Amino acid sequence: MWLFGHVGPGTAAIQKLKPQLPFGVVVVGTILPDLIDKPLYYGLRFLTGAGQEGVSFVTCTRTVGHTGLFLGAISVAYLWKKKPALLALALGVATHLTLDMFQDLVFLTQVPWDEKSAVIAASFPFFRPHFGAMPVATLREHLSAITVNPHLVWTELLGLGLFTYAAWRNRSTSRRSKSDR
Ligand SMILES: [Zn+2]
Numbered sequence: 553m554w555l556f557g558h559v560g561p562g563t564a565a566i567q568k569l570k571p572q573l574p575f576g577v578v579v580v581g582t583i584l585p586d587l588i589d590k591p592l593y594y595g596l597r598f599l600t601g602a603g604q605e606g607v608s609f610v611t612c613t614r615t616v617g618h619t620g621l622f623l624g625a626i627s628v629a630y631l632w633k634k635k636p637a638l639l640a641l642a643l644g645v646a647t648h649l650t651l652d653m654f655q656d657l658v659f660l661t662q663v664p665w666d667e668k669s670a671v672i673a674a675s676f677p678f679f680r681p682h683f684g685a686m687p688v689a690t691l692r693e694h695l696s697a698i699t700v701n702p703h704l705v706w707t708e709l710l711g712l713g714l715f716t717y718a719a720w721r722n723r724s725t726s727r728r729s730k731s732d733r
Contacts, residue, residue, distance in 0.1 A: 554704060554708055556707075556711030556712040556714075556715055557704070557708050557710075557711040558583050558586070558647070558648050558651055558711065559579055559582050559583060559715050560711025560712060560714030560715040561647065561651060561714055562581070562644055562647035562651070563575070563579055563714070564715070564718040565647060566578050566647065567718040567721050567725075568721075569643075571725045573636055573640040574640050575718075575719070575722040575726075577637045578640045578644050580641065580644065581640055581642070581644015581648070582644040582645075584617060584641065584648065585618045585652075586613070586617070587617070589614055589615050589616065589617040589618055592610055592616070592617075593612060593615065593686070594613075596608075604688075604689045605685075605686075606686065609683060611685060611686065612685060612686040613669075613686065614672075614673040614683065615673060618648075618652065618669075618670065618673035618674065619676045620649070620675060620676070622645065623642065623645050623646055626638060626641050626642040626645060630642050649670070649674050652670040652674075653668075653670045655703075655707075656668040656670040659701070659703050663687075666679075667685075669683065669684025669685070670684075672684040
C-alpha cells in the first residue's frame with residue numbers, strides 16, 4: 553500500500569468507530585510509520601552512500617515506526633495524558649501496521665511469512681533481533697513498483713474512495729456537532 557491504500561481504510565474505520573477524534577491527526581497517524589521509516593532509510597543511505605543493506609539496524613523501510621513498541625509507546629502516552637490526539641495517532645498507526653501485515657500476507661506470497669518485513673518489524677525485537685531486508689535496490693525501483701504490482705493500483709483507488717467517504721462523514725459530523733451547540 554502507498555498513500556490512499558493506508559489513509560482510506562484507516563480514516564474510514566476510525567471515523568466510524570470514533571467520529572469525535574481530530575480527523576487531521578487520524579490522517580497523519582495512518583501514514584506516520586512510513587513518514588518516519590522511508591525518509592530514515594533513504595536519508596541514511598543518501599548521507600552515508602550505503603547500499604541496499606542500509607545503515608546499522610535501518611535495513612529497510614519498515615523499521616522503528618513499524619514496530620509494536622512504537623505503537624505501544626503512543627498508546628501508553630494516551631493512557632497517561634488522555635489526549636484525543638494521541639488516541640487518534642495510536643489508532644491510525646494500528647491501522648497502518650495491520651494493513652502492511654495484510655498486504656505482505658496476502659500479496660507477497662513469494663516471500664516466506666517469517667521473512668516478511670511487516671511481521672519482523674511489528675514483533676521487533678522478540679521474533680528477530682534485527683529488521684527485514686529491502687526487496688528493491690533504489691528509490692526509483694521502489695516507486696516503480698506501483699506499475700508492476702497491480703494490487704497497488706486498485707488499493708490506491710479503493711483507498712481514495714474510502715478517504716473521500718470518511719472526509720465527507722467527518723464534515724457532516726462536525727457540522728452537526730456545531731449546530732447542536
Ligand atoms: Zn508501512
